[in-house]
Amino acid sequence: MQASSARSPDDVYLAIKQSLAENRFGAGQYLREEQLAKSLGVSRTPVREALRRLGAEGWVEIRPNYGVRVKAWSLQDAREIFEARLLIEPFLAGRAALNIGATEIERLRALAEQMSAITRQASTPETTEAWFAANGEFHSIITAAAGNARLDRSLTSMKETPLIKWTFDSYNDEHRASSARQHFEIVQALENRNVAWAEAITRCHILAAEKAVLDRYQREHPPA
Known part of the structure; x- marks a missing residue:
C-alpha cells in the first residue's frame, strides 16, 4: 500500500481490501490500525x-x-456457499420469471450492459468493486421479484462474503465474456417468462463462478 495525503475514506477501504484480496496479509494475521494508517x-x-x-x-x-x-x-467454506446458492438461487430465478415487471427487466438489461462494459476493462480494485455492485443489484432484483423474502435474505447473507467478491478477479478474459453473455441470457429468460430457462441459465451461471473460485483457491493453496 502506498501513502497518499489525499486519500478519501473510500480510497482507504479499497486499498486495504486490495491488499487482502492479493493475500498481502496472511490468514489469521492481526491488522493494526496504527500501522495501516502510517x-x-x-x-x-x-x-x-x-x-x-x-x-x-x-x-x-x-x-x-x-x-x-x-x-x-x-475450501469447504467455498463449496458450502456455492452448494447453498445452487439450491436456492435457480429456484428464485424461476419464480421471478413468473412475477417480474417490465421496469425491472429494463433495469436488468441496463445492468447487464454495464457489466459487459466492465468485463472489457482491465481488472483493478475499482473495476472489481463496480462489477460487484452492478452484479449485486442485478441478482437482488431477480431474487426480490421471486416474492420469497426468507430465501432472499438467506441468499443475501451468503453472497456478502469475500469469496463472492473474489469471483470477478478469478476470471480470465474468456470467463468474463461468458459471464456477460449469461447475464443477457438471464434477462431473456425472464422477459420470456420461461421458468425452466431462467432456472437452467442461473444454475450454469453459478457453476461457472464456482469453478473459477475453486480453481483459483486450489492454485493458491496447493496441497502440502
Missing part, C-alpha cells in the same frame, strides 16, 4: 471505518479486546 498516510479514523466495513463484508474478523484479524476461508 502506511497509507492517513489518520486512524478512516482506517477504523474501513475495517468495520471489511468486517461486515467478511474480509476480516473483529474480535473485541483482541483486535482485527484476517478471515481464514477454507
